[in-house]
Amino acid sequence: MSQTYLVLEIMLELMKISNRIVILRAQTLLGMVAAAMISLPVMEYAYGEHNIYGYMAVTANGTFNKIVAVKGNIYPYNSAMSSGHIDRMVYAYSYLPELSVGTGHYDSSTIFKYFRFFDEGLNDQFHIISSSSPSNWYTAEITKVDSNTWNYKINGASIGTWDCDSTCPPTPIAGAASLEISYGDANNVYGWFDVLQLKRENDSTYQNWQSVANQSKCQENPNDLGFRYYPTANSVNNFLVDATTFHECTSKQSMAILQW
Amino acid sequence: MNTKILFALIVGAVASITIGIYTLSTTQAETIPNRALTINQDNPAVGNISNFKTPRYLPAGNTIYDSDVQNTSLALWYSPVNATSTDKDDLILYYVAMDDGGYYSDLISKGKTFLEEYKASSQRGNVMTIFEINGMPAMKWDSGTKNSITQFDDGTVVDVEPVDYPAEVWMIDTKDRAFYTVRGYLPVEELTKIIGSVG
Numbered sequence: 245m246s247q248t249y250l251v252l253e254i255m256l257e258l259m260k261i262s263n264r265i266v267i268l269r270a271q272t273l274l275g276m277v278a279a280a281m282i283s284l285p286v287m288e289y290a291y292g293e294h295n296i297y298g299y300m301a302v303t304a305n306g307t308f309n310k311i312v313a314v315k316g317n318i319y320p321y322n323s324a325m326s327s328g329h330i331d332r333m334v335y336a337y338s339y340l341p342e343l344s345v346g347t348g349h350y351d352s353s354t355i356f357k358y359f360r361f362f363d364e365g366l367n368d369q370f371h372i373i374s375s376s377s378p379s380n381w382y383t384a385e386i387t388k389v390d391s392n393t394w395n396y397k398i399n400g401a402s403i404g405t406w407d408c409d410s411t412c413p414p415t416p417i418a419g420a421a422s423l424e425i426s427y428g429d430a431n432n433v434y435g436w437f438d439v440l441q442l443k444r445e446n447d448s449t450y451q452n453w454q455s456v457a458n459q460s461k462c463q464e465n466p467n468d469l470g471f472r473y474y475p476t477a478n479s480v481n482n483f484l485v486d487a488t489t490f491h492e493c494t495s496k497q498s499m500a501i502l503q504w
Numbered sequence: 505m506n507t508k509i510l511f512a513l514i515v516g517a518v519a520s521i522t523i524g525i526y527t528l529s530t531t532q533a534e535t536i537p538n539r540a541l542t543i544n545q546d547n548p549a550v551g552n553i554s555n556f557k558t559p560r561y562l563p564a565g566n567t568i569y570d571s572d573v574q575n576t577s578l579a580l581w582y583s584p585v586n587a588t589s590t591d592k593d594d595l596i597l598y599y600v601a602m603d604d605g606g607y608y609s610d611l612i613s614k615g616k617t618f619l620e621e622y623k624a625s626s627q628r629g630n631v632m633t634i635f636e637i638n639g640m641p642a643m644k645w646d647s648g649t650k651n652s653i654t655q656f657d658d659g660t661v662v663d664v665e666p667v668d669y670p671a672e673v674w675m676i677d678t679k680d681r682a683f684y685t686v687r688g689y690l691p692v693e694e695l696t697k698i699i700g701s702v703g
Contacts, residue, residue, distance in 0.1 A: 329654075339579060339597070339601075339685070340599050340601055340683060340685050341622065350654070355662065365622075366626055366627060366628035366645070366648075366650055366669055367626060367627040367628070367650070368650050368651040368652070368653050369650070369651070369653070370653050370654075370655065371652070371654040372657060373654065373655065373656050373662065374656075374657055375656070375657060404657075409622075409625040409626065410621060410622060410625055411610075413607060414606070414607050414608075416574060416577065
């Protein structure tokens with residue numbers, strides 16, 4: 245009996261040593277990961293099933309994590325695609341519950357109009373196409389009116405509102421995107437955006453978003469994609485840029501969390 | 505010493521060492537991919553990940569891919585180890601929103617009531633299941649398909665396309681004042697294990 249006990253005791257000790265090694269290893273790994281993550285920039289990224297061309301995603305940093313308005317100029321380039329459609333829009337996004345609101349223009353082989361977009365949770369998502377068409381650079385804007393409502397504007401005029409199912413969640417992410425869903429990689433899909441501005445919860449006026457000068461935009465024509473004339477002397481630099489290789493416009497590029 | 509004891513000791517030692525070595529060899533080295541370390545060097549995140557609870561369990565073969573740290577929220581994305589590109593089917597999002605004195609404050613205070621309200625107001629509330637994780641109110645649903653509808657202002661429908669949505673689990677911690685979610689194209693049971701391991 246005592247011999248059996250001794251053997252079990254020894255085995256237990258050996259197991260403890262082994263476990264200690266594993267725990268130490270795990271702690272070291274956790275420490276490495278935590279240290280690395282603390283130094284990470286704030287950024288947004290995407291997944292999905294559509295091709296993305298051009299920029300998407302700007303995240304407000306730090307204490308100002310609630311974006312209540314986003315505005316930008318969009319060039320309504322018609323790529324004369326043979327199938328599918330392209331959305332070019334400014335948008336705001338929330339993680340929890342998921343919420344996407346956006347406005348810009350809808351571009352297909354048969355329809356070329358302003359539109360507004362909303363997508364809330366598991367509800368069906370909607371592209372609501374307006375009657376008028378973009379003809380030049382135009383300003384797309386969405387603003388949070390109150391706790392329940394977003395308002396869509398084109399060139400300063402409202403084109404509609406959208407009420408959340410319950411209360412609209414705060415949107416820490418906003419940006420602009422040119423999205424193509426035809427899977428036609430050969431098509432030239434341009435997403436031209438100009439002077440994207442955001443308003444955070446405590447901002448009384450719009451703040452400029454600053455791009456990153458040395459960043460690759462997209463593969464079609466890097467000089468003409470993304471934000472063309474980003475402010476170089478931005479007085480407020482609290483907005484972040486996603487802009488990693490993850491967003492570059494490879495075929496089947498992912499689209500985040502945004503389920504367009 | 506008795507031969508039987510010696511034999512037992514040797515077997516025990518070999519077994520323990522084997523288990524230890526196996527465990528170490530199956531633990532992947534965690535590295536943050538370069539793509540997650542770019543841009544915005546002049547604007548470091550002010551949030552601190554140590555302020556948040558994070559999952560202790562991840563499905564095998566996944567590692568941290570990206571993060572978004574704010575003062576009252578944390579998003580972590582996981583993807584397969586050594587992934588060179590990410591697909592929606594690969595990514596797991598973990599997100600926690602702490603009491604922010606506003607929207608999430610109210611929501612957390614409501615607890616299960618909020619989940620019931622959300623389920624009742626959703627078009628697809630029938631696929632949502634309210635349950636408990638470690639005594640905390642939770643809600644889950646499997647991945648599925650919904651409609652992407654394009655229509656004119658007057659309601660004329662132009663196009664309807666199916667779009668996927670991922671499986672998801674929500675959990676509300678009314679004691680620590682936090683709202684958690686895990687989202688991804690995994691079995692919802694796996695997501696439940698992830699969010700249940702938060703600590």
